[in-house]
Amino acid sequence: MSTSKPQRSMSEIEDIILKKIFLVTLTDSMTNDTRIIYLEMTSAEILSEGHELKLNIDLMERVLVDRLSFNSSSNNSLIEPPFEYLVNVYRRAYDEGKKIANMKDKTVKARMEFVVNQAKKLAVSYVRIHLGNPDMFPDDTRTKSNVSPLLGLIFNEVSSSIDAFGNGTVSGATAPPGFLDELFRDTDYDSMEVILKQLYEDLRGIVLKCSALGNFQQPLRALMYLISFPVGAKGLVNHQWWIPKGAYLNGRVIEMTSILGPFFHVSALPDQSIFKGQPDVGQQCFSESATRRPADLLSAFTTIKTVMNNLYDGLAEVLRLLLKNTSTRENVLQYIAEVINKNASRAHIQVDPISSASSGMFVNLSAVMLRLCEPFLDANSTKKDKIDPKYVFYGSRLDFKELTALHASSEEVTSWLSNNNPSNTSSGENNYSFICECFFMTARVLNLGLLKAFSDFKHLVQDISRSEDSLETLKTMQEQSPSTRVQQEIARVEKEIDSLTQEKLCYEAQILRDGGLLQQALSFYQLMVVWLVGRIGGFKMPLPQPCPMEFACMPEHFVEDVMELLIFASRIPRALDGVKLDEFMNFIIMFMASPEYIRNPYLRAKMVEVLNCWIPRRSGSSSVTSSLFEGHQLSVQYLVKNLLKLYVDIEFTGSHTQFYDKFNIRHNIAELLEYLWQVPVHQNAWKRIAKEEEKGVYLNFLNFLINDSIFLLDESLNKILELKELEAEMSNTVEWEQRPAQERQERTRLFHSQENIIRIDMKLAMEDVSMLAFSTEQITAPFLLPEMVERVASMLNYFLLQLVGPQRKSLSLKDPEKYEFRPKQLLKQIVNIYVNLARGDHENIFPSAITKDGRSYNDQLFTEAANVLRRIGEDPRMIQAFDDLGNKAKAAASEAMDAEAILGDIPDEFLDPIQYTLMKDPVILPSSRMVIDRPVIQRHLLSDPTDPFNRSHLTTDMLIPDTDLKQKIEEFVKSQQRKQHEDLSMQSNSKSSILSPDGTRPLID
DSSP states (O other), X not given: OOOOOOOOOHHHHHHHHHHHHHOXXXXXXXXXXXXXXXXXXXXXXXXXXXXXXXXXXXXXXXXXXXXHHOOGGGSOTTOOOHHHHHHHHHHHHHHHHHHHTTOSOHHHHHHHHHHHHHHHHHHHHHHHHHHHSTTSSOOTTGGGOOSOTHHHHHHHHHOOSSOOOOTTSOTTOOOOTTHHHHHHHSSOHHHHHHHHHHHHHXXXXXXXXXXXXXXXXXXXXXXXHHHTSHHHHHHHHTSTTSSOOSTTOOHHHHHHHSSSHHHHHOOSSOOOGGGOOBSOHHHHHHTTGGGSOHHHHHHHHHHHHHHHHHXXXXXXXXXXXXXXXXXXXXXXXXXXXXXXXXXXXGGSSSOOTTTSOOHHHHHHXXXXXXXXXXXXXXXXXXGGGGOOTHHHHHOSSSOOTTSOBSSOOHHHHHHHHHHTOOTTGGGGGGGSOXXXXXXXXXXXXXXXXXXXXHHHHHHHHHHHHHHHHHHHHHHHHHHHSOOHHHHHHHHHHHXXXXXXXXXXXXXXXXXITOHHHHHHHHHHHHHHHHHHHHTTTSSOSSOOSSOOHHHHTSBTHHHHHHHHHHHHHHTSTTTTTTOOOHHHHHHHHHHTTOTTTOOOHHHHHHHHHHHHHTOHHHHSOHHHHHHHHHSOHXXXXXXXXXXXXXXXXXXXXXXXXXXXXXXXXXXXXXHHHHHHHTSHHHHHHHHHHHHHTTTTHHHHHHHHHHHHHHHHHHHHHHHHHHHHHHHHHHHOHHHHHHSOHHHXXXXXXXXXXXXXXXXXXXXXXXXXXXXXXXXXXXXXGGGGSHHHHHHHHHHHHHHHHHHHSGGGGGGOOSOGGGGTOOHHHHHHHHHHHHHHHHHHOTTOOHHHHHHTOTTTOOHHHHHHHHHHHHHTTOOHHHHHHHHHHHHHHHHHHHHHHHHHHHHOSOOGGGBOTTTOSBOSSEEEOTXXXXXXXHHHHHHHHHHOOBOTTTOOBOOGGGOEEOHHHHHHHHHHHHHHHHHHHHHHHHHHHHHHHOBOTTSSSBSOO
């Protein structure tokens, strides 16, 4: 008969379990487990106290402290150091807990579960004590690493397929289930403050030199994990490096020293070498890109886009977690505001990389802020009503005061604010909703981040283009006369191009290829335009007058950033797919010709650039953009008119470069107008404007169009002559090679520069003449007005002289197409304009206007031009009409000479002081009191609204008719005509009276 196994008492079971958990014993019994330590001193003390030598819940903390105080250096080398020991105490307690779950005796089971849970709590509590006071217990391993031993456990807790860090982590160590949760959740802040401080500094240190290709994702997940606990969130925002302090604090210091800064610094974008993250993205992915396979480049683009979006999502989640917690929200808003305010200088053209945060940080922050805005980005949602414009004027968190306003001057802004200052501005900060704060912070971040990156990218592309031009020049020189110095310079420029190309491809990878980022930005700015228009009552025309100050005082960059983004996105294939552009179109049409709302003419010109990108044939989204132009109510009603008005306004921008700037802006307007002319509804609108505004904006438009055409053609033809001189120099190889290398390099550069100028000027001139040609098919009346007709005729005569006159052979080029110079096409268009105007000239004033041009008119030019057109096979009907006009002009010239002879010596008071021609409609200028012919002063006022004699302001309606002088002139003309008539009659009578002696024929025939 078998004997049953003796039942253990509750105290025995408790002793056994605690011995297994704590690996200690109170009895000096030999054990096979070398990890178990005999606590001899503790045992003696317990005996002296009259207690049993059994471990129990009451002795638990005492034996734990004794075990932790045990000096391992003179004992068993396998003894674990304090941190690992405590974590494993928890682990063993967890394991024992699983075994206890199978116990049948409920009383024993309940008791043991309580014991095990107390052991776990004790282990966690002493982990906090040990990490907070590392000198309390002996630890020989502590000096080997400066990194918190918790970090390895956290990394393993949050690890994915990405490899764990080797440096500074406990490789392979994992936390027992529930340990970290209990460590961070059930605790007070004071016991965790030091521990969290160390953890955040460790995480910051790991990502400090990380690029997009570095392993930043594990520290980022660790950061997210820590702040998921209230104590972790509080520990982060209370860290002394949450917002660094100090007299020398600047944007770069915040980026590199704040806890979150290095996470935002992780990027693929180029940075100053001393701050650049590793591995070097440009070098690793894009060096010698010209020789790399397209598939490899595509793979690199995809990788960078993916890892950066992981970063954006992670950082957005970090901020979301902190913002949801009311106790940490204010700290987050303060941090973002400090980053913005300390980096305001990033808006400058030249940014100091030592004192300003990197582009990488601000592009990352842009992407994160856009993610935070997502819940309220629907422009049709009522959430936009929470965006309070007073935040710009009275909010104390961000500094808007130094920003240029849309229309108001800084003095006007100050005056308006002082008159409208609400009484509670000092405490007003708390009155703004999170939506409001987030909206304006995002607007500022995008301006300093994503939009600045667009600008940097554009300059990078220009630098590459300039370097490639230099390389081409150097290679040309090397071919003509090889030299070691030039070869070294070629190698240097090639290396520079490779470096710049690496940077360009980094921008492309992180920004241009990220369609999601661009779409989010477009959604934000769609909300921006809807919100801005809401300040003036919504999308409707005409605009209310005067401009509401709330709109006039808004930062100019709010609108400029919209336009820059639209231009940038429009040039990236498929970037606008699915984007609703109607609100943008409405906004542009409303404000492009409204200087009383948007003062800066260059900003209004940017709006035209956007529309230019949307011309259907070039936008890549024809159906989307064509409906904007052809079926859009405001577009049909106002677009042509506003383009013509802006064409005029842009003559005077106030900038020292205004003369040259206007050509680029007008080029964009001209391309748009050419497209709109082909759209019937817009052509009809154009014709209506030409009729209604014949003496207004349309006349001004024609005047500047003619001015530009003359200047551009004249400039390009003169440059052709200079270019031919340079060509002749370079073709004389013997003399050329005798010149110093530096001189040859300078002359070669000048040659390429002249080529570019000719190409640009000629393209613009051809464009202007083309617009005159197609518009005069339908509109002629404004060209034939007294103040305009002679101006038009002079221009056409001048062009004709250049194209078929004596010097035309000196303008011949080997490859005229290369320079956009198409003389046959230009001649045809010039002749078309002549013929179109002659067809509309019902009062027959055009032929005499042609002949009044003493500088260029010659009847032989008409004959020569007609002959050229016949040779190139142009329409005979057009040539015949041109011949007829030439004959009329010739006849008019003859009549003019007769009329001049009739008038004889004209009194000076009847002569126009500028043209020295007989005045027909004299007017007095109110300021200078000079008398001048009305058509002459009207022509002057089209280009310059000032008195030509004293530069005082002058407009057409200020002219005073000189009726007395007009009457005198008319009487003088009649008198001279009568006198001539009488002289002719007398001559006729005297001739008829002198007959031959036989009286049958005149003596003088």
